[in-house]
Amino acid sequence: MSGKELRPKPRLARGFRDLSGADIVARYKMIDTIREVYELYGFSPLETPTVEFVEMLGKFIQETGLPEEGVFSFRADQPEWLALRYDLTAPLSRYFAMHKDLPRPFRRYQIGSAFRIEKPGPGRFREFIQFDIDTVGSASMAADAEICCALCDAFDKLRLAGMYLVRVGNRRVLNGVLETAGVDMKADDGLTATRVMRCIDKYERLGLKGVAALLKQGRKDESGDFTEGAGLTEAQTEVVTNYLTASSETRRGVCDALAAIVGDSDEGKRGVEELIEMDGFLKAAGYDESKIIFDPTIVRGLTYYTGPVFEASIVDENGGYSSSIAGGGRYDDLVERFTGQKVPATGASIGPDRLLDILKGLGKIEAAITEPVLVTQMDKEHAADYQAITFELRRAGIPAELYLGKGNIGKQLKYADQRNIPIAVIAGGDEFASGTVSVKDLRKGKEVAIEVAERSEWLKHEETQDTVPRSKLIEYIKDLLAAHSDD
RNA sequence: GCUGGCGUAGCUCAGUCCGGCUAGAGCACCUGACUGUGGAUCAGGAGGUCUCGGGUUCAAUUCCCGACGCCAGUACCA
Numbered sequence: 001m002s003g004k005e006l007r008p009k010p011r012l013a014r015g016f017r018d019l020s021g022a023d024i025v026a027r028y029k030m031i032d033t034i035r036e037v038y039e040l041y042g043f044s045p046l047e048t049p050t051v052e053f054v055e056m057l058g059k060f061i062q063e064t065g066l067p068e069e070g071v072f073s074f075r076a077d078q079p080e081w082l083a084l085r086y087d088l089t090a091p092l093s094r095y096f097a098m099h100k101d102l103p104r105p106f107r108r109y110q111i112g113s114a115f116r117i118e119k120p121g122p123g124r125f126r127e128f129i130q131f132d133i134d135t136v137g138s139a140s141m142a143a144d145a146e147i148c149c150a151l152c153d154a155f156d157k158l159r160l161a162g163m164y165l166v167r168v169g170n171r172r173v174l175n176g177v178l179e180t181a182g183v184d185m186k187a188d189d190g191l192t193a194t195r196v197m198r199c200i201d202k203y204e205r206l207g208l209k210g211v212a213a214l215l216k217q218g219r220k221d222e223s224g225d226f227t228e229g230a231g232l233t234e235a236q237t238e239v240v241t242n243y244l245t246a247s248s249e250t251r252r253g254v255c256d257a258l259a260a261i262v263g264d265s266d267e268g269k270r271g272v273e274e275l276i277e278m279d280g281f282l283k284a285a286g287y288d289e290s291k292i293i294f295d296p297t298i299v300r301g302l303t304y305y306t307g308p309v310f311e312a313s314i315v316d317e318n319g320g321y322s323s324s325i326a327g328g329g330r331y332d333d334l335v336e337r338f339t340g341q342k343v344p345a346t347g348a349s350i351g352p353d354r355l356l357d358i359l360k361g362l363g364k365i366e367a368a369i370t371e372p373v374l375v376t377q378m379d380k381e382h383a384a385d386y387q388a389i390t391f392e393l394r395r396a397g398i399p400a401e402l403y404l405g406k407g408n409i410g411k412q413l414k415y416a417d418q419r420n421i422p423i424a425v426i427a428g429g430d431e432f433a434s435g436t437v438s439v440k441d442l443r444k445g446k447e448v449a450i451e452v453a454e455r456s457e458w459l460k461h462e463e464t465q466d467t468v469p470r471s472k473l474i475e476y477i478k479d480l481l482a483a484h485s486d487d
Numbered sequence: 488g489c490u491g492g493c494g495u496a497g498c499u500c501a502g503u504c505c506g507g508c509u510a511g512a513g514c515a516c517c518u519g520a521c522u523g524u525g526g527a528u529c530a531g532g533a534g535g536u537c538u539c540g541g542g543u544u545c546a547a548u549u550c551c552c553g554a555c556g557c558c559a560g561u562a563c564c565a
Binding site for chain 1 (some may be wrong): 488524525526528556562563565
């Protein structure tokens with residue numbers, strides 16, 4: 001009575017959400033589908049903890065000794081900073097470095113939440129799931145090609161065939177192009193290089209002109225906010241835009257076009273070579289340009305990529321790329337941080353939250369949850385019988401629930417109605433006297449209700465309920481459920 | 488982070504410009520009409536520190552300042 005102002009208001013921390021019922025079932029279904037594909041490719045599951053030392057995540061600022069912004073970090077019962085993982089790739093590197101006896105190459109898939117302190121937006125949260133697949137310890141382009149194929153298979157299995165495209169770029173090619181253009185990638189700690197990546201990453205949204213502006217002096221957007229440019233010269237910018245517009249009907253054609261642009265750069269030549277190799281593996285595996293293409297505008301914003309980079313997007317009806325549903329690439333330096341040894345690695349990450357939104361939007365996933373049969377309680381003295389009926393149904397494999405609240409039969413049926421329960425079992429004095437039970441077909445009742453206005457008339461509709469011998473109950477309900485699933 | 492918009496019942500919102508009576512509506516919820524039957528209908532009920540804090544005023548949900556939160560755009564995102 002006095003504690004009202006002490007009572008906390010129920011609320012959620014910014015960027016977090018509750019999920020329930022059908023949303024979760026849909027998620028499980030989607031994840032299962034992808035998992036089957038990954039296992040078919042020979043990847044096996046791995047789970048790592050949600051919490052890591054902030055140092056393991058590489059999100060630690062040397063000078064200040066504090067965690068970087070953007071990570072959820074805290075100190076619990078020890079002096080060292082802990083953090084919620086920021087992605088699944090850094091924990092994978094840690095795991096690989098910790099277990100020297102792992103068979104190499106090490107191939108795993110992992111699904112789990114990652115956490116980032118970022119501005120939440122539509123479909124963007126501070127806790128989100130990632131579904132990663134990686135091969136650690138293989139430098140072969142077959143590993144990269146295979147990752148792309150696995151993504152395609154997963155999307156196909158999710159009934160997205162023909163609606164997506166996996167696009168592949170290569171960091172080495174871009175580095176080569178910049179080298180040829182005379183951009184000093186090592187200058188100012190790679191800041192210029194980073195900026196160039198980020199500009200190109202915005203190509204889809206800003207177009208060639210916007211990217212060109214960003215590459216040079218910078219660009220003012222419509223809200224008046226000025227974004228600093230990468231500071232390239234006119235001539236250098238032209239080389240980059242040339243690179244971005246290199247295209248061809250075939251992957252091999254893109255390689256040829258790129259070869260002409262990278263000039264004498266060894267790094268660039270090697271990048272083109274990698275793409276040619278990938279193309280060979282993809283062809284041999286049977287994946288043509290309808291699924292996987294080469295696209296120079298794919299660079300990815302992250303700095304750690306060292307070779308091929310991938311991005312899977314939904315293709316809208318204008319042929320544009322609307323939403324990105326997976327991304328990844330080769331990162332040969334990530335394990336080196338721990339072991340000092342170069343370990344080549346490549347992988348990709350699907351964003352299940354966004355993918356699920358898309359699947360729902362396209363009606364590609366039915367998110368129905370199985371509601372149980374409800375056994376209602378009418379007479380207290382028959383409580384044991386209701387219990388018995390409920391377990392009888394369960395033992396027959398029929399999901400069933402005994403009504404555990406209080407209230408008369410009307411209230412119990414209302415509960416069933418709200419929960420979308422298909423069938424209610426009703427038994428009172430009449431039924432017990434004659435050794436029967438009544439079975440109410442709530443779904444049919446719902447259909448009938450649409451056309452009936454008068455209550456008296458609605459109660460007259462007797463086809464929604466049947467009284468059957470107790471011994472026939474299971475059989476009757478099974479038939480009824482089967483009839484439901486038919487339509 | 489920056490710019491703009493918005494914070495009134497569980498939800499969607501009116502009222503606020505131009506300060507004043509008991510702050511409203513729809514949906515949802517609860518009770519009853521209906522005794523052993525969901526929906527619809529009808530009648531009734533409950534639910535609000537009008538985001539929070541300060542200021543102006545006889546008087547603030549309304550005007551002013553600040554904080555926080557939400558939405559949109561933009562930036563950032565190993």
